Amino acid sequence: MNGIHLNTAAGSDRRQTVIADMLRNRDFISVEELASHFSVATQTIRRDLVALCDQGVARRRHGGIESLARSGNLTFKDRRVLHREAKQSIAAMVASRVSDGESISLGIGTTTQFVAEALLSHRQLKIVTNNLPLAMMVGQNSDFALAIAGGTVRGGDLDVCGPPVEDFFASYKVDIAIFGVGGIDEDGSLLDFSEEEVRAREAMLRHCRKSYLVLDSSKFTRPAHVHGGRIDQVTAVFCEAEPPASILQILDRSGVQFIKSAEPAVRP
Numbered sequence: 229m230n231g232i233h234l235n236t237a238a239g240s241d242r243r244q245t246v247i248a249d250m251l252r253n254r255d256f257i258s259v260e261e262l263a264s265h266f267s268v269a270t271q272t273i274r275r276d277l278v279a280l281c282d283q284g285v286a287r288r289r290h291g292g293i294e295s296l297a298r299s300g301n302l303t304f305k306d307r308r309v310l311h312r313e314a315k316q317s318i319a320a321m322v323a324s325r326v327s328d329g330e331s332i333s334l335g336i337g338t339t340t341q342f343v344a345e346a347l348l349s350h351r352q353l354k355i356v357t358n359n360l361p362l363a364m365m366v367g368q369n370s371d372f373a374l375a376i377a378g379g380t381v382r383g384g385d386l387d388v389c390g391p392p393v394e395d396f397f398a399s400y401k402v403d404i405a406i407f408g409v410g411g412i413d414e415d416g417s418l419l420d421f422s423e424e425e426v427r428a429r430e431a432m433l434r435h436c437r438k439s440y441l442v443l444d445s446s447k448f449t450r451p452a453h454v455h456g457g458r459i460d461q462v463t464a465v466f467c468e469a470e471p472p473a474s475i476l477q478i479l480d481r482s483g484v485q486f487i488k489s490a491e492p493a494v495r496p
Contacts, residue, residue: 245446251295258292314444314468319346321489335407336387353373358388397431405436410452416459416478419452427454438463445469
């Protein structure tokens with residue numbers, strides 16, 4: 229990814245996500261290395277590092293940054309603070325496509341939690357989920373019917389996965405399944421960080437009338453190693469920015485609707 233030119237406000241968000249991903253397997257990365265990697269000034273990188281540290285994703289060390297989460301996917305808390313504005317704009321667009329009284333399955337991840345927040349003003353929704361923070365939020369609305377999967381909670385991710393969860397989603401036929409992914413390969417493959425995540429997502433996809441894939445644009449460049457399903461198997465894709473041309477071609481050929489949310493607000 230050498231030579232990436234990301235100098236806009238959106239570019240700053242995307243750089244920060246890439247840096248956070250780089251830190252999954254690194255103890256320390258220097259300012260000079262990052263400036264060279266992204267082809268930006270060291271002052272620009274220092275601003276990114278300050279933002280990541282303020283978000284609790286990493287910690288400053290002399291000359292660079294060190295990781296607080298060194299393996300696998302970032303923790304739920306770490307992921308929630310990345311691309312907040314993009315995720316909120318996506319969530320608002322998804323919520324506008326949901327009618328009162330519908331049944332919805334909501335998957336793991338932070339973007340789906342923002343969707344849940346955007347749905348709180350709806351009425352009489354019937355929600356099934358394996359996402360614990362999402363369930364705690366949705367449970368505050370007494371007008372909703374909520375069902376949550378049982379099983380072993382994954383530390384850091386704050387969700388439940390495994391065969392019982394697959395059976396849980398199979399016991400419902402919902403109007404809309406809403407889920408995210410760890411990453412999207414250029415050939416349209418959906419990628420995640422564990423087989424359990426993939427199987428839970430595929431169970432949701434099999435037992436719904438419509439499926440909404442929600443993701444911010446950083447997922448189009450994010451590596452994840454477990455493959456399960458393709459982007460052309462869903463009803464609609466929600467994102468805050470246009471996907472790469474290869475992905476758009478796949479969506480056009482398959483008839484999957486691509487819905488671009490309103491541009492996120494740019495912070496001063």
